[in-house]
Amino acid sequence: MSFLQILLQLAGGVGYTIMVTVACSLTGVVVGLGVAMLSRIGPPWLRGLLGAFTFIFRAVPVLVLLFIVFFGLPNAGLRVPPLVAMMLSLGVIAGAYLAEVFRGAFDSVDASEVLAAEAMGLSRFQILRLIEIPQMLRFAVPGMINEFTTVLKYSPFAYTVGIPDVMKEAMSLSATTLRGVEIYLAVGIIYFLIYKLLVTGVWALEKRTRIPGLTG
Amino acid sequence: MTLLSVQDLKLEYDGRIILDGVSFDLAQGELKVIMGPSGSGKSTLLRCLNRLATPTGGRVVFEGRDVLGPGVDERALRQRIGFVFQNFALYRHLTALQNVTLALRHLRRMPAAEADERALRQLARMDMQAHAHKYPAQLSGGQKQRVAIARALAMDPAVLFFDEPTSALDPLMSREVVNILHQLRDERVSMLCVTHDLYLARAAGGRVMFLDEGRIHAEGEVDELFGPNADPRVRAFFHQELRQAQTAQPIDAAQPMDQAQPAGPSGPAGLAER
Ligand SMILES: Nc1ncnc2c1ncn2[C@@H]1O[C@H](COP(=O)(O)OP(=O)(O)O)[C@@H](O)[C@H]1O
Ligand SMILES: [Mg+2]
Numbered sequence: 001m002s003f004l005q006i007l008l009q010l011a012g013g014v015g016y017t018i019m020v021t022v023a024c025s026l027t028g029v030v031v032g033l034g035v036a037m038l039s040r041i042g043p044p045w046l047r048g049l050l051g052a053f054t055f056i057f058r059a060v061p062v063l064v065l066l067f068i069v070f071f072g073l074p075n076a077g078l079r080v081p082p083l084v085a086m087m088l089s090l091g092v093i094a095g096a097y098l099a100e101v102f103r104g105a106f107d108s109v110d111a112s113e114v115l116a117a118e119a120m121g122l123s124r125f126q127i128l129r130l131i132e133i134p135q136m137l138r139f140a141v142p143g144m145i146n147e148f149t150t151v152l153k154y155s156p157f158a159y160t161v162g163i164p165d166v167m168k169e170a171m172s173l174s175a176t177t178l179r180g181v182e183i184y185l186a187v188g189i190i191y192f193l194i195y196k197l198l199v200t201g202v203w204a205l206e207k208r209t210r211i212p213g214l215t216g
Numbered sequence: 217m218t219l220l221s222v223q224d225l226k227l228e229y230d231g232r233i234i235l236d237g238v239s240f241d242l243a244q245g246e247l248k249v250i251m252g253p254s255g256s257g258k259s260t261l262l263r264c265l266n267r268l269a270t271p272t273g274g275r276v277v278f279e280g281r282d283v284l285g286p287g288v289d290e291r292a293l294r295q296r297i298g299f300v301f302q303n304f305a306l307y308r309h310l311t312a313l314q315n316v317t318l319a320l321r322h323l324r325r326m327p328a329a330e331a332d333e334r335a336l337r338q339l340a341r342m343d344m345q346a347h348a349h350k351y352p353a354q355l356s357g358g359q360k361q362r363v364a365i366a367r368a369l370a371m372d373p374a375v376l377f378f379d380e381p382t383s384a385l386d387p388l389m390s391r392e393v394v395n396i397l398h399q400l401r402d403e404r405v406s407m408l409c410v411t412h413d414l415y416l417a418r419a420a421g422g423r424v425m426f427l428d429e430g431r432i433h434a435e436g437e438v439d440e441l442f443g444p445n446a447d448p449r450v451r452a453f454f455h456q457e458l459r460q461a462q463t464a465q466p467i468d469a470a471q472p473m474d475q476a477q478p479a480g481p482s483g484p485a486g487l488a489e490r
Contacts, residue, residue, distance in 0.1 A: 213353020
């Protein structure tokens with residue numbers, strides 16, 4: 001079995017790895033946006049509650065939360081499919097980190113623009129939607145890329161709940177061929193390529209929506 | 217006809233008196249200038265009038281309605297008042313045109329084509345139509361302020377508020393804004409203009425109210441207000457502004473500009489640049 005054949009064999013798991021990474025990243029963005037938005041416009045008590053949420057979920061190890069969701073919830077009569085378990089653990093934890101990224105990016109929005117929007121007669125929600133979020137998302141790109149990369153690197157935990165991703169393929173392959181070194185070298189290369197694809201994709205999107213003089 | 221009537225307006229904050237019984241009227245089509253030292257409460261006064269700040273006493277009647285009472289639709293009130301700021305406060309992620317159409321699209325629910333047409337008319341009025349598709353970062357300070365004025369005018373407000381519209385501009389760019397104020401006054405747009413800029417106050421040609429420590433101490437035409445019989449407070453303010461003006465750079469040393477204009481109305485040109 002040549003190195004190329006190993007790579008091709010592992011490629012079968014690439015789709016799952018990408019699926020897990022994208023699903024968990026999107027979950028993170030939705031959760032992070034929700035938390036950051038509510039903390040920005042919500043009452044102080046809600047802000048405190050959401051602060052506690054981000055604090056706790058940034059502290060929990062991904063694997064621990066994944067096992068709680070996947071093996072624990074069925075005990076409470078709630079069967080969770082593997083991908084959903086990944087989203088509820090890795091995705092939600094990414095959301096806690098992204099909430100912090102978004103909070104910082106929100107703070108970079110010029111307060112005088114928000115005041116001007118208020119003076120114009122826009123509602124608080126309109127100001128958020130029309131002024132703050134479009135700017136904030138652009139400021140948050142580097143932090144988002146960082147977090148998406150972290151999600152990619154945690155995605156191999158998916159094999160523990162039976163998702164046949166790259167890691168899972170590698171483990172079965174090395175069990176049958178006993179060529180661990182080459183196989184995991186190939187795995188490393190594959191993750192690097194996915195990482196490269198992810199980063200290039202996000203920056204391409206950033207470039208297409210870039211506004212002169214707003215960032216960098 | 218009285219458009220805006222302010223009666224004994226008071227604002228206390230943390231036990232500190234910021235506004236201490238301000239009263240004045242603004243007639244339809246009138247321009248009134250408010251001058252006064254930093255921290256005298258000028259910005260706070262403007263903000264009370266559109267309920268961005270909440271006064272602790274007094275009455276404000278605008279277009280015949282009590283503005284401070286309960287049950288006032290704040291957002292509807294603000295849509296009747298165009299606000300222009302010292303630092304322009306243009307939305308940096310939007311083009312000049314999009315800055316002007318924003319309120320039309322989202323408050324008036326105007327279709328895009330109609331809003332664009334209307335916004336372009338306002339930009340043309342400010343001689344900015346050629347820059348409609350530029351972003352704020354691509355405009356000079358004077359151009360930004362002209363877009364901000366077009367944005368304020370787009371909603372057909374009953375009155376324009378200016379809060380130190382030339383304070384962030386060099387003398388040459390201030391002139392662009394002063395000329396526009398002059399033009400709007402000729403068009404009988406009602407305006408309330410807070411400024412430090414003696415040149416602006418004079419060139420605009422409205423009546424000037426002098427605010428200090430939360431009270432209006434004097435009111436009149438610029439020349440009588442700052443003339444030989446001036447109130448001592450006004451005199452002190454005037455001298456300080458003059459001193460600052462003398463240390464400011466002369467006009468011909470200003471950066472090259474694509475919108476250089478000949479000298480505006482006569483007056484102490486560039487006197488009060490900060
Ligand atoms: N948000 C605020 N909180 C506390 N004090 C304020 C606030 N805004 C203004 N002040 C105080 O109110 C006074 C008047 O301020 P301001 O209206 O900004 O003056 P001006 O515009 O004439 O320079 C100042 O003493 C300032 O310190
Ligand atoms: Mg002020």
